[in-house]
Amino acid sequence: MFCQLRKGARRCVAPRPTASPTSASLFFLSCSPLSRAFAISQDLSYTVKNRAHKKNDPDAPARLALLAGVTMCLQPGELAALVGPSGSGKSTLLDVLAGRKTVGSTTGLIRYAGTAPTTAFLRRYTGYVEQDDTLIPNLTVAEMIAYTAALKVPVTTSKADRAARVGAVIDQLALAGCRGVRIGSVLARGISGGQAKRTNIALALVSRPKVLFLDEPTSGLDSYTSNKVMDIVAGLAKSGLTVCATVHSPTSHIYSLFDRLTMLAAGRVLWSGPAGGEPITFLEGALPGVPRFLAGGSPDAPQGAGQAAVVTDNAAEWLVDVTTAADRDGQAGSLADAFAASPAAAAASKEVEALLASNRPPLPAAATKALATKSATTTPWFWGVWTLLTHRGARDLRDPEFLGPRIGDSEYHIWRGWWAVSGRGSARPFFHQKNPLLPLHHFFSFRNLRGRPDCGPLLPTGDKGRRRERCAVCWGGEGRARGAWSPQRSAS
Numbered sequence: 001m002f003c004q005l006r007k008g009a010r011r012c013v014a015p016r017p018t019a020s021p022t023s024a025s026l027f028f029l030s031c032s033p034l035s036r037a038f039a040i041s042q043d044l045s046y047t048v049k050n051r052a053h054k055k056n057d058p059d060a061p062a063r064l065a066l067l068a069g070v071t072m073c074l075q076p077g078e079l080a081a082l083v084g085p086s087g088s089g090k091s092t093l094l095d096v097l098a099g100r101k102t103v104g105s106t107t108g109l110i111r112y113a114g115t116a117p118t119t120a121f122l123r124r125y126t127g128y129v130e131q132d133d134t135l136i137p138n139l140t141v142a143e144m145i146a147y148t149a150a151l152k153v154p155v156t157t158s159k160a161d162r163a164a165r166v167g168a169v170i171d172q173l174a175l176a177g178c179r180g181v182r183i184g185s186v187l188a189r190g191i192s193g194g195q196a197k198r199t200n201i202a203l204a205l206v207s208r209p210k211v212l213f214l215d216e217p218t219s220g221l222d223s224y225t226s227n228k229v230m231d232i233v234a235g236l237a238k239s240g241l242t243v244c245a246t247v248h249s250p251t252s253h254i255y256s257l258f259d260r261l262t263m264l265a266a267g268r269v270l271w272s273g274p275a276g277g278e279p280i281t282f283l284e285g286a287l288p289g290v291p292r293f294l295a296g297g298s299p300d301a302p303q304g305a306g307q308a309a310v311v312t313d314n315a316a317e318w319l320v321d322v323t324t325a326a327d328r329d330g331q332a333g334s335l336a337d338a339f340a341a342s343p344a345a346a347a348a349s350k351e352v353e354a355l356l357a358s359n360r361p362p363l364p365a366a367a368t369k370a371l372a373t374k375s376a377t378t379t380p381w382f383w384g385v386w387t388l389l390t391h392r393g394a395r396d397l398r399d400p401e402f403l404g405p406r407i408g409d410s411e412y413h414i415w416r417g418w419w420a421v422s423g424r425g426s427a428r429p430f431f432h433q434k435n436p437l438l439p440l441h442h443f444f445s446f447r448n449l450r451g452r453p454d455c456g457p458l459l460p461t462g463d464k465g466r467r468r469e470r471c472a473v474c475w476g477g478e479g480r481a482r483g484a485w486s487p488q489r490s491a492s
């Protein structure tokens with residue numbers, strides 16, 4: 001149903017969707033929240049070194065601010081959305097909240113249940129769904145989830161309980177119809193894009209995190225599939241999970257699922273508060289010339305700031321168009337200043353202060369234990385090696401698509417080394433453009449065809465898959481804590 005205006009009211013009313021059987025049956029994933037306010041950021045800023053400062057432009061600033069003064073909160077049972085134009089800082093904010101940034105300098109407060117989180121807590125009790133698919137092509141959907149469960153679920157969990165958890169995730173994410181289908185790759189057709197997105201979400205949920213971060217879960221999907229994926233995400237939030245997702249271009253239906261909305265542009269907050277009609281009302285009066293949102297009829301607002309008056313039934317489309325146009329016209333800072341001086345910003349700051357005051361120690365025993373964890377993983381390193389061999393080893397060694405490029409690459413480099421040291425030629429003339437063997441070198445060294453051919457037959461394939469497993473601390477021995485998260489952490 002489209003977003004419509006009430007008679008005599010100046011607010012856009014987004015009807016709440018009725019509970020579907022899929023979303024209503026997700027309560028097995030419910031985790032008791034650590035407290036009423038799960039995650040809070042206050043005056044959060046993130047800067048990185050400007051490489052152009054010394055190289056090309058000495059007058060350029062020494063540091064670039066990717067985030068500036070972000071104040072927001074995430075609560076259990078709510079679907080919070082980060083919306084904004086490309087380059088606005090949505091993914092950066094998500095990475096900072098999840099503790100995934102290893103470079104740059106961060107200032108401000110990040111509190112989980114009123115406590116500064118440790119790196120081990122963020123890695124162990126938060127789930128992160130990356131924008132790009134990081135699935136292993138030669139495994140089936142069920143095998144992929146079981147492989148991740150073996151790495152993330154505590155070793156003390158019985159095999160039957162682990163299998164039951166995998167089956168429950170498959171059923172609740174509507175993956176039962178493709179559980180035995182290979183994921184596939186660009187060379188071998190497998191599951192669809194929507195099934196791949198749901199499988200990526202299943203990998204994050206199998207460890208039952210306390211908070212779930214999703215980076216562009218609708219990227220690359222059509223509107224129907226995007227709506228179905230976000231229906232499932234909204235159902236996860238209603239089950240008690242804290243969910244925060246970045247969405248670049250939400251549909252009208254997806255926008256109606258949002259409980260809390262944070263709009264960003266140029267790293268600054270344009271709106272932070274409830275979703276629905278309030279952000280539209282604020283933006284209409286924030287700056288002169290901003291077109292009014294009209295659910296049908298004729299434009300009756302002046303044009304300006306390079307924007308035409310908008311007549312649309314899609315509130316999400318109107319928000320994205322207005323913020324994107326303001327960002328391109330250099331008015332993002334003016335919109336951010338207008339929000340900072342608005343009653344909505346004062347209300348958001350007051351809400352954060354109240355939540356910080358209500359979540360002071362002592363906390364419940366379960367919350368105290370989780371926040372004080374010293375290990376980011378629940379499995380030792382040797383268990384990870386055993387899991388890799390039992391879940392991946394035999395399958396990889398029998399897969400010609402996996403093993404062929406690696407054997408060919410190794411044999412080719414051995415032959416090239418022998419050619420260089422035997423006196424028949426040197427490596428430098430070998431790369432001459434007229435050398436007839438140069439196409440052979442390009443063929444075996446083509447990295448994007450099937451992962452990196454030189455990574456070895458027993459290592460996880462693809463840089464993205466290795467990065468996901470490393471960031472999620474799937475391997476024991478990688479996640480010993482080094483104390484609390486430091487707001488002043490800086491990397492040279």
